[in-house]
Amino acid sequence: MRIDEQTSTQAKPDEVRKPPRAHERSRPVGVTANGVTVPITLPQPHRDIRSQRAPLVARALRASTLRAAIRIITLLVCDYAGIALALIGWLSFKAWWKGDFNTDLIRGQVDEYLTFAFFVTALLFTRHDLYKERVRRPGMAVTVNGLFQATVICLIFALASGAKFHSYSVFIGALGCSILTVAGFRALHDRLTARVTSAAGITRRALVVGTGDHAKAVSATVADAVRWPVEIVGGVTAPEDLQAALNLGGIDEVIIADSEFPQEQIVQLAERCHRRGIDVHVAPTAMEILLQRGEFRPGMAVPLFTLNPPVFAGIDFAIKRAFDLALSSALLVVLSPVLLASAIAIKLTSRGPLIYRSMRPGIGEVAFPCLKFRTMRTDADERMADLERFNEASGALFKIRQDPRVTRVGKLLRRFSIDELPQLWNVLRGEMSLVGPRPLPQRDFELLDDWHRQRYLVLPGITGLWQVSGRSNLEFDDLVRLDFVYLERWSVSLDMVILLKTFPAVLARRGAY
Numbered sequence: 001m002r003i004d005e006q007t008s009t010q011a012k013p014d015e016v017r018k019p020p021r022a023h024e025r026s027r028p029v030g031v032t033a034n035g036v037t038v039p040i041t042l043p044q045p046h047r048d049i050r051s052q053r054a055p056l057v058a059r060a061l062r063a064s065t066l067r068a069a070i071r072i073i074t075l076l077v078c079d080y081a082g083i084a085l086a087l088i089g090w091l092s093f094k095a096w097w098k099g100d101f102n103t104d105l106i107r108g109q110v111d112e113y114l115t116f117a118f119f120v121t122a123l124l125f126t127r128h129d130l131y132k133e134r135v136r137r138p139g140m141a142v143t144v145n146g147l148f149q150a151t152v153i154c155l156i157f158a159l160a161s162g163a164k165f166h167s168y169s170v171f172i173g174a175l176g177c178s179i180l181t182v183a184g185f186r187a188l189h190d191r192l193t194a195r196v197t198s199a200a201g202i203t204r205r206a207l208v209v210g211t212g213d214h215a216k217a218v219s220a221t222v223a224d225a226v227r228w229p230v231e232i233v234g235g236v237t238a239p240e241d242l243q244a245a246l247n248l249g250g251i252d253e254v255i256i257a258d259s260e261f262p263q264e265q266i267v268q269l270a271e272r273c274h275r276r277g278i279d280v281h282v283a284p285t286a287m288e289i290l291l292q293r294g295e296f297r298p299g300m301a302v303p304l305f306t307l308n309p310p311v312f313a314g315i316d317f318a319i320k321r322a323f324d325l326a327l328s329s330a331l332l333v334v335l336s337p338v339l340l341a342s343a344i345a346i347k348l349t350s351r352g353p354l355i356y357r358s359m360r361p362g363i364g365e366v367a368f369p370c371l372k373f374r375t376m377r378t379d380a381d382e383r384m385a386d387l388e389r390f391n392e393a394s395g396a397l398f399k400i401r402q403d404p405r406v407t408r409v410g411k412l413l414r415r416f417s418i419d420e421l422p423q424l425w426n427v428l429r430g431e432m433s434l435v436g437p438r439p440l441p442q443r444d445f446e447l448l449d450d451w452h453r454q455r456y457l458v459l460p461g462i463t464g465l466w467q468v469s470g471r472s473n474l475e476f477d478d479l480v481r482l483d484f485v486y487l488e489r490w491s492v493s494l495d496m497v498i499l500l501k502t503f504p505a506v507l508a509r510r511g512a513y
Helices: 055-061 064-098 103-127 140-160 169-199 212-223 239-248 263-275 286-293 314-334 336-349 384-390 408-415 423-428 450-457 476-489 492-508
Strands: 029-033 036-040 204-209 230-236 253-256 279-282 295-297 304-306 355-361 367-373 433-435 461-463
Touching: 064 103, 064 169, 103 140, 103 169, 140 169, 140 492, 169 492, 204 212, 204 239, 212 230, 230 239, 239 263, 253 263, 263 279, 314 336, 314 423, 314 433, 314 492, 336 367, 336 408, 367 423, 423 461, 433 492, 450 476, 461 492, 476 492
Parallel strands: 204 230, 204 253, 253 279, 433 461
Antiparallel strands: 029 036, 036 230, 295 304, 355 367
């Protein structure tokens, strides 16, 4: 192993070196392993005179303390605005519904609840690290959990202080509205701050450790992330190469995407990275995901973990089923104009039934008729075998971007996933859930590996982590791993987060075809 150009082959692995000087960091360098050089582009110290970036703004934003203060203040403003808008929105809707809309009364109620609700929310968000920098800040699931806890605390405080309510719907309604508003403002905050810091030339630079398609897929996914914008500057394949790359400086993140990376060296390398202020991330394998549910069995000759099946039973199933029934019923009513318009469009533009019943394995691999609006010609199943050679998806999936069987109206319905809406009736019948692993057609099911079939231990869903994490753009094995992540970390708040993220994913048409 050697380092191209000006590398310090004499540097000791444990030695903490000073960052390279500006003239040293201006040259492209790389790590060479087994005769293959992986380039690592270090930051350029000089500003391009063609850039429109304001030097004063860029210099100010590079001050870490100032950036931290701006981040905390702007996030607090977002949370305050979200809670205020949620309270105003719900109280206004409630007053309008009752036919007693009084602006002064609504303003008084908002003033009564807002300060305490925001104070409690800010404290809980601080406890959940929701004001930390973007790379260390939890996602929407923790935000929803924090808002739920804040609502419970506010309710308990109101009851303890002797407050009287004709209805406690203000707490439930404000919670639902605040999930939308606070999460929406925070998502907007992430996008805007990502653009501002990028315009100021502030980027987090990542090094990927691993080989093969998995490392490439992780690199591509991380590079395209909006909430966590980083620049992939290179990749290494061996521990000694990683150590040499870290000695060069200019690295903010290390992403281990190789299951064969020597495990005995991961802890040591993580310690060295942390000593340099570098964050370490691991792209988990299926086994690592399963171990999150593992139950330690003491008293054995070696430490063993029992992997219990991720079956929703008892109170978990009752909660999830009640959530599905309530929300699917409401969605059928709210979306009835869309359902009616879609049915008319299908009937007027092509011959055949309105609803296509696709027999698909469900929970326990028992087949059920998965309902969809018909988006293809009536001979679509017969033409399936002739189109196999044009399949663009990996693994067991079958996808063609320009499928000749799809009708003109069908293309529009599929683009915005409107064709899936009849599955709300499957949810009411207990054959599906709103959120869960997507049910696969029989053709795809027969091509599954044995380890894939654990996803059939629960009800299939209309949407899931597939739909909000890249949809058809991901490799099939990665999609199955997302199913495992969902099974391990299920909660009602996670279901709500996935449902909320489904709408922008559908509107953005990411991977839909």
